[in-house]
Amino acid sequence: MRISDNPLLMREIIMDHYNDPINKKVPENVSEYKQIRMDSTSCIDDITIYVKEKNNVVEDCKFDGVACTICTSSTDIMCDLVKGKTKDEIEEIAHNYFNMIYEKEYDEDLIEEAVVFKNTYKQASRIKCATLGWNGLKAILFGEENEEK
Amino acid sequence: MYDVNKIRKDFPMLDGTKLNQGHPLVYLDNAATTFKPKCVIEACNRYYEEECANSHRGDYDLAYKVDVTVDEVRNKVAKFINAKKEEVVFTSGTSMSINLVASGYGVKHLKKGDEILLTEAEHASNVLPWFKVKEMTGCSINYIPLDKEGRLTVENVKKTINKNTKIVAIAQITNVLGYLCDVKEIAKVCHEYGAILVLDGAQSIPHVPVDVKDLDCDFLSFSGHKIYGPTGIGVLYGKFELLQDTDPFMSGGGNNARFDMCGNVSFLQPPAKFEAGTLNLAGIYGLGAAIDYVNKIGMEEIHKYELELRNYAVSKLKTLQNLIIYNEFAEGGIITINVKDVFAQDEASYLNSKGICVRSGEHCAKILHDFLKTMATVRISFGLYNTKEEIDVLYETLKNGGDFLDAYF
Known part of the structure; x- marks a missing residue:
């Protein structure tokens, strides 16, 4: 069964990544990371994303700050998802993730656990929360912060 | 009933x-904003649909009508808070009103060694303008401690205020905790020390009767949209002599009597001197209707x-x-x-x-x-x-x- 067929599992995944976000910390060798502060203008979320990149591969991704459940868990899942991947692969994943958020066609297999946010459109005010981490990552990797729509 | x-x-x-x-x-x-009764919406529309003209020195009936309405609404606001008509300045809202006092009075009169007192419960709009005054004048900013519940007490004002205090800026009702403070007593303490009391009325004006003469506050700011009026219109009340002693922070059409090529300008008297540029006229129509509306209920x-x-x-x-x-x-x-x-x-x-x-x-x-x-x-x-x-x-x-x-x- 797919994750997206099981609302209970989806809840559990969101809550796990909220209650125990393993990527939520300032990295030890922070000087090796590029970082960006993502302070939402429309809500409380205020996080900093840290990305360590070498030879076009994201070796590590972390974040820290204050954020709601949706922002915390979506960013934590994102960190898991992009670790060890190339920039091209990440661009593809991000593109599919944003497509899902904005109710367009997307490849569920590509975004793995991040599919738990497929209902975000029901709470439009939380779209910012579910994309804050992703926008930060894109800004670091691709120098863009403009939201895909 | x-x-x-x-x-x-x-x-x-x-x-x-x-x-x-x-x-x-x-x-x-x-507390963020309120819905508008039909009479307010109709009043705004009346400006756009029936009486659309600019205020100030129109030579035709339509413009005259607008002037009369602006004047009437100013009067209504004055009566609503028990002030004089000349003491009511139209602004875009509470933030602009407080900024006007901060830049026009604070920057003009404060200097190094002077102090502004705030509390930790103030809204950003009653904190950041004063930070600017500090930056520009070298004065200091201190905070009156709140009590265990988060209230501002007269006792704590007395403990904190001193001979260097020139401005005390506080909310009558705070926006997070909703406590109503004893403005009347606090104003007395301020005046004993020669300080002025700048009151943020954004959260109080829509909910409690406010009488500026009785409270004896020196300035009072509020927003139209929080009292069932339109967005983009607000009020600054100031005691007339203090308004005279305040500089406008915008100049332009409507606030000067005359000027010459050498840069000599004579500004109009308050409130006109603060109202450069075309006012939010539909907003003023709506604000008048909003005040009528709450007055009718009481x-x-x-x-x-x-x-x-x-x-x-x-x-x-x-x-x-x-x-x-x-x-x-x-x-x-x-x-x-x-x-x-x-x-x-x-x-x-x-x-x-x-x-x-x-x-x-x-x-x-x-x-x-x-x-x-x-x-x-x-x-x-x-x-x-x-x-x-x-x-x-x-x-x-x-x-x-x-x-x-x-x-x-």
């Missing part, structure tokens, strides 16, 4: 056709009704074990809560999914550590049209407030 159902009929937003997430709309974010009546609502809500919400109430005894129509172990923003989303509009917010570091011991809270705020039935909906929804992810499934 306060007939809330009759009152609700005046508000198009409450006509029962507006849904929020498929549920009947329960609007409990009145500010005393409104205050009494909102307190009754608040008490009803607190007594119900208190029974919920999963709830923390931060300001059980506040006088304003604000209840600040959290559901245990739920981040405020998640709770607000959950309430939204059930049709209930509230605001979640974070608070400045001080108040958070000293009083609330949390990063963020959910603010419920009442207006004159809220009902006990709406509070029942809130209560039933908060009962299950821990299941906040329901909003997404």
Whole structure:
């Protein structure tokens, strides 16, 4: 069964990544990371994303700050998802993730656990929360912060 | 007899056709802004549809009519707060009003060694303009401590104020905790020390009767949209001699008597000297209608009704074990809560999914550590049209407030 067929599992995944976000910390060798502060203008979320990149591969991704459940868990899942991947692969994943958020066609297999946010459109005010981490990552990797729509 | 159902009929937003997430709309974010009664909307439209012209020196009837209305509304506002007409300046809202006092009076008169007193419960709009004054004049900013509950007491004003204090800037009702402070006594203390009292009335004007003569505050700011009027129109009241002693922070059309090529300008007297540029005329029409509207119901009546609502809500919400109430005894129509172990923003989303509009917010570091011991809270705020039935909906929804992810499934 797919994750997206099981609302209970989806809840559990969101809550796990909220209650125990393993990527939520300032990295030890922070000087090796590029970082960006993502302070939402429309809500409380205020996080900093840290990305360590070498030879076009994201070796590590972390974040820290204050954020709601949706922002915390979506960013934590994102960190898991992009670790060890190339920039091209990440661009593809991000593109599919944003497509899902904005109710367009997307490849569920590509975004793995991040599919738990497929209902975000029901709470439009939380779209910012579910994309804050992703926008930060894109800004670091691709120098863009403009939201895909 | 306060007939809330009759009152609700005046508000198009409450006509029962507006849904929020498929549920009947329960609007409990009145501290942010309020819905508008039909008479206010019609008054704004009357400007655009019937009397559209610029104010100031129009040579035709239409423009004259606009001037008369602006004058009438100024008079209405003055009567509403017991001021003189010349003491009422139209601004875009509370933020602009406070900025005007800060830059026009604060920067002009304060110097190194002088002090501005604030509290840690002030809204950003009553903090940041004063930071600017500090930056520009070298004066200092200090904070009057709040008591255990988060209240501003006369006692603490007395303890903090000193001969260097030139300005005390406080909210009559604070926007997070909703406490009403004793302005009259605080004004006395300020004046004993030669300081002026700059009052932020954004959260008090819509909910309690305010009489500036009786309070003896020196400046008072408020917004039209929080008192059922349009957005983009607000008021600065100042004692006339203080307004004369305040510089405009905008110059241009409408605020000067004459000027020459050498740069000599003679500004008009207050309030015109602060009103450069075309005013928000439709906003002024609407503000006038809003004041008529609340006057018809009566500010005393409104205050009494909102307190009754608040008490009803607190007594119900208190029974919920999963709830923390931060300001059980506040006088304003604000209840600040959290559901245990739920981040405020998640709770607000959950309430939204059930049709209930509230605001979640974070608070400045001080108040958070000293009083609330949390990063963020959910603010419920009442207006004159809220009902006990709406509070029942809130209560039933908060009962299950821990299941906040329901909003997404």
